[in-house]
Amino acid sequence: ATLERLAASGRTLHGISIEYPTLRGLRDEAPYLAAALRRPGITRHAIDGDELLDFDRLDRVPLLDEPCPGLFRAGIDMALVDTAAACGADTMLTGLGADELLSDAPFYIADLLRAGHVRQALSESAIWARATTSGRWKFLHAFGIAPLLPAFARRATVPSWVLPGFARELRLRDRVGDDRAAKSVVLSEALARLRETAGDWTRGALASRRGLHVAHPFRDPRLTGFALGVRTRVRPDPHRQKAVLSSAMRAVLPSIILERRGKAPFNAVYFRGLSRNLPRLEAMIQASPVEELELFDKNRMIEAMRETALGGKSPALASGLNTGLAIAHWLSQLPRWLDAAPKPSHAATLQTIDDAAGDAGASHLRQPQQGRQRA
Numbered sequence: 001a002t003l004e005r006l007a008a009s010g011r012t013l014h015g016i017s018i019e020y021p022t023l024r025g026l027r028d029e030a031p032y033l034a035a036a037l038r039r040p041g042i043t044r045h046a047i048d049g050d051e052l053l054d055f056d057r058l059d060r061v062p063l064l065d066e067p068c069p070g071l072f073r074a075g076i077d078m079a080l081v082d083t084a085a086a087c088g089a090d091t092m093l094t095g096l097g098a099d100e101l102l103s104d105a106p107f108y109i110a111d112l113l114r115a116g117h118v119r120q121a122l123s124e125s126a127i128w129a130r131a132t133t134s135g136r137w138k139f140l141h142a143f144g145i146a147p148l149l150p151a152f153a154r155r156a157t158v159p160s161w162v163l164p165g166f167a168r169e170l171r172l173r174d175r176v177g178d179d180r181a182a183k184s185v186v187l188s189e190a191l192a193r194l195r196e197t198a199g200d201w202t203r204g205a206l207a208s209r210r211g212l213h214v215a216h217p218f219r220d221p222r223l224t225g226f227a228l229g230v231r232t233r234v235r236p237d238p239h240r241q242k243a244v245l246s247s248a249m250r251a252v253l254p255s256i257i258l259e260r261r262g263k264a265p266f267n268a269v270y271f272r273g274l275s276r277n278l279p280r281l282e283a284m285i286q287a288s289p290v291e292e293l294e295l296f297d298k299n300r301m302i303e304a305m306r307e308t309a310l311g312g313k314s315p316a317l318a319s320g321l322n323t324g325l326a327i328a329h330w331l332s333q334l335p336r337w338l339d340a341a342p343k344p345s346h347a348a349t350l351q352t353i354d355d356a357a358g359d360a361g362a363s364h365l366r367q368p369q370q371g372r373q374r375a
Helices: 002-008 026-037 071-086 108-114 118-131 136-148 164-170 185-196 201-210 221-231 243-248 267-276 278-287 298-309 315-340 350-365
Strands: 013-019 042-048 091-093 213-215
Touching (some): 013 026, 071 091, 071 267, 201 213, 267 278
Parallel strands (some): 013 042, 091 213
8 A cells, every 4th residue: 555655746765685695595585575576566676685784794883972882783773774764765764673573483382381291292292393393302401490580590601701801790690680570471571572673773763864863663562562462462372473463464465475484593793704804803892991990801802702603603602892892992082072072161171071981881881782683
């Protein structure tokens, strides 16, 4: 209906896609993209993702007033904003929030265990195991037992490069806390993911400079409330991807998309980007005052980064490293940010402004475990 209304008014819907012609796994997404673009009324704008990986273009990031946990995706975020602005668009709609609201993770297995339905929990774990050709124990532990463990048993592992004094002062091991904000594990997990991905640095730091408004339809409070209610009532299907969303979009999307059972991960984008940018990131760490401020051990942080670049863990498990790099980047640019700050009035002194900036920096550094912000 939106396409028809735009066409009637002489306007076009511009579709911006990040495409990976050769990158393993993601290149298999091409048929789905082609099917979506066959619908008339969409003007295609392609960004070559093979040439724009994670951690690229950090030298082009504008001065920030706080660390940005999603900094590793800055290059892609900037490319999306630049392309939208070049189209002459005034509003860019994103899919941010869809994964949190429409997750296919079977956390309802934990709710079954808590209610005493052990046999049913075992049966559901077996169904998911057969559908994904994996073991039943994997699903029973990850989505049944682990979410029910008490908070003290789920204490965070502090990275080796975080200095002990900093870790003790901020009680980083206790930052995992208890995310069970609701009686349902399904609902608690969804609410925790929403909190972890709150905020939008793209809107304030990038889009506003181009006169572009960024909107996230999946973050609409009405849709959020509806989706949270659905998650407590409709179980995910291991044979369908985001079954609720595909049902809602059955009159819009082609069947090849509606019937797909999974999608390729972005692991290659992360690990290749990290590997390609290692020299620049190492130089950034060495130039930042993270060790002088008694936050991180530079050499150990670099060692951890090199190990991560080998691809031995998932990008989600590297979230602590991503946040640490964001802090190092922010501290390295802080002198330029202070130089660009408005001049003090006659009623303020330079020392007062420096102290205020220091207090602000300390408050941001007290949140090193924020979740990955996705574009």
